[in-house]
Amino acid sequence: MNQIVNDKYTPVFTNTQARYFILMGGRSAGRSTVASQYALAKLVAPDYFRCAIMRLVLGDIRNSIYQDIADRIEEQELEEQIKTTENPLSIEYGQNKINGIGFRKSSGDQKSKLKSLANYNCVIIEEADEVSEEDFMQLDDSLRTLKSDIKIILLLNPPQKNHWIIKRWFNLEDSGIKGFYIPKLKSNIDDTVFIHSTFRDNIKNISPSTIRNFENYKEIKPDHYYNMIEGLVSEGARGRIFKNWKVISDEAYEAMPYSPYNGLDFGFTNDPTALIEIKEHNNKIFLKELIYETGLVNRDPENKVPSISQKMKEKGVKKETPTYADSAEPKSIAELKLDGWNIKPAEKGPDSVRARLDYLLGKEVYYTESSINIALEVQEYRWALDRNKEPTNQPVDEFNHAMDGTGYGVFTHNKKGNINIGIL
DSSP, rough: OOOOOGGGHHHHHHSOOOOEEEESSTTTTSHHHHHHHHHHHHHHHSSSEEEEEEEEEGGGTTHHEEEEEEHHHHTTOOTSSSSEEETTEEEEETEEEEEEEEEEETTTTOOOOOOOOOOEEEEEEEGGGGSSSHHOOOHHHHOSSSSSOOOEEEHHHHHTTTTTEEEEEEEEEEOOSSTTTEEEEEEETEEEEEEOGGGGGGGGSSEEEEEEEHHHHHHHHHHHIIIIISEEESSSSBBBBBOOOOEEHHHHHHHOSSSSEEEEOOOSSSEEEEEHHHHHTEEEEEEEEEESSSOOOOOTOOOOOOOOEEEEEEEEOOOOOEEEEEETTTTHHHHHHTTOOEEEEOOOOHHHHHHHHHHHTTTTEEEETTTTHHHHHHHHHEEEEETSSEEEEOOOOSSSSSHHHHHHHHHHHHTOOOOOOOOO
């Protein structure tokens, strides 16, 4: 074969010691191309090669990395020698194989369907930022062949600074651009190769009009430009819903004379129960996190197990203070009423999530320094992204327990019935 490989990615082919190769940066940098070149080169080489090409969802592989490898096969005129099938996704040359494998079978799966990959010596993961740390660890632990060195190649645009990939492998340096950071591989890591790249590293393969579009983003969509084009790590998740919430001291909050009310989002095993105390004044909203904890039952008169009711007492919540709770759990609301709490169902119905968000987006919101989980959710709660990684108008159902509690309280307390909402 005679593949012309971008010099930027030479370590992918030459470094035989590293286990992890992180190819991360801006768009159109040629990462998928070089990954497909590597996969094809190893496929037709005489050495043992068993490769999994992976994305979060199995069905997304066909039109991405699988197609890239098919294009490389066609470029090298190897269609007659290499067997390809699309159901299941497979590419074979002699005893060597490349198989398409998803961490999940479909976008609706909440649990991993990944099976052991013990005999694989190469994994290429596209859009690696979509994969959870738990799923990655399950994959990583399953790779244990002794037939050759193991190589895991991660392809991605930079995620936000709190993403597990950033925390595991990188330190962040100030870029000089507010809210964006330069990723630097941690100095104590010796089993990883990091290659940061942008369209400038692949510029001979990009049309002038595309380059002009990229450069225009700096003026018209700067957040997109610095994250998706320059490949910098952002302060928060792309598509963050709440960008302008501010922190105040607990002392300042406690000194406010305004009467509080609460918002409550129920949880138990995996999701925490979140109770947020709320004060308002002159179009400003002030929040304090009172409870954010899993494993709480609603009430236990004998106090043998942790309960919401007991936690509310410990936090000094007054029985008469209005608390607006998720109306989808009438049984929980009824049980808390038995302990004398002034708890009411929050207004919910079609489009009520968006209505609550719109209402909060129109307010000036503050939260206390001690509200660490509110702070986390402010950074992580985001709109779902479309195929071009642009925000939609639908929120992602995660990092939203304190956000839901806040929304239940603020929206219902102010009776913002500007849409047709019915109690569920």
